[in-house]
Amino acid sequence: MKVKPVVSIIMATYNREHFILESLNSIQNQTFNDWECIIIDDGGSDNTEEVLVPLLNDDSRFTYLKRTDKYLKGLPGCRNYGLDLAQGNFIIFFDDDDIVHPQNLEICVSELSNSNMAFCRYKRSVFFEEFNYDFDLSKEYETFYIKKNDVGKLITNELPFNSCAVMWRKNCFENNRFVETLMYAEEWELYSRILSQGFEGVSISKTLFYGRKHQKSNTGEFYQGNTVRVNSKIEASKLIISNLNTMLMLSPSLQKYFVWKSFSMKNRNLLNHLISQSQLKSKDKLKLSLLYNLGPFVKMYLRLKKKYSNEH
Missing domain, CATH: 3.90.550.10 (Spore Coat Polysaccharide Biosynthesis Protein SpsA; Chain A)
Known part of the structure; x- marks a missing residue:
């Protein structure tokens, strides 16, 4: 044996x-x-x-x-x-x-x-x-x-x-x-x-x-914008959000993190999934939607901040 x-x-x-x-x-x-x-x-x-x-x-x-x-x-x-x-x-x-x-x-x-x-x-x-x-x-x-x-x-x-x-x-x-x-x-x-x-x-x-x-690694393909890899990251994010919601662990900081992920991957469906979670209060759902819409301005602010830091 x-x-x-x-x-x-x-x-x-x-x-x-x-x-x-x-x-x-x-x-x-x-x-x-x-x-x-x-x-x-x-x-x-x-x-x-x-x-x-x-x-x-x-x-x-x-x-x-x-x-x-x-x-x-x-x-x-x-x-x-x-x-x-x-x-x-x-x-x-x-x-x-x-x-x-x-x-x-x-x-x-x-x-x-x-x-x-x-x-x-x-x-x-x-x-x-x-x-x-x-x-x-x-x-x-x-x-x-x-x-x-x-x-x-x-x-x-x-x-x-x-x-x-x-x-x-x-x-x-x-x-x-x-x-x-x-x-x-x-x-x-x-x-x-x-x-x-x-x-x-x-x-x-x-x-x-x-x-x-x-370049032929999965990670390399993801950062090159491979559709299969990017869509999989979105689906994985949805599963994580659902699990956190079930475990009562979807903290405000993680909510903001996934809002930024939604914006960076240009995927409104991910944001909608986050907002749909039953444990979130109506006012919090509204805040998350607003934060997503502010994404372009936040990105511009961070770019300018980095440029200013490099120059000084």
């Missing part, structure tokens, strides 16, 4: 034959060895499977599967498939083109094993083209705790929760899954939902993951 691993690594992949082996090698180089890595292919058309064959034959901790029709095409569906297969006590998501610090699993498992925290968040850095493998191997870092009332910081990105910069206890996903219709911001929506339910965690001030930056 196969012994269950401590950590389940879930990696969705799509046409990454040129990057994925480097990512998987960084997983093999972990100082903590008790893990499984579930690779879910989203139906790519390149030679990813052929590239992986030697690795799969050499290391039984890796499993390669094609996404089944039970799950929708896309990153969320692949990750949900991985979650349904995961055997570990801890769950972590890695991307197929990034690099993992060799102490990533060791440090996160240590933090979670010595506490009752539900997740361990760490710092993430980015790189372009070639990666510098000169890792900081010290184990000295500062920590702070993240609680339910920090959900606003997660949502506004004051406390960034990158999809690959958190290790979770498996029970966080007992009643939570990625929304498979989302093609961007799916982790933003899910992680805020988990935090709003009262799961508490620890954050450490050490970089344990390195994201590769290129």
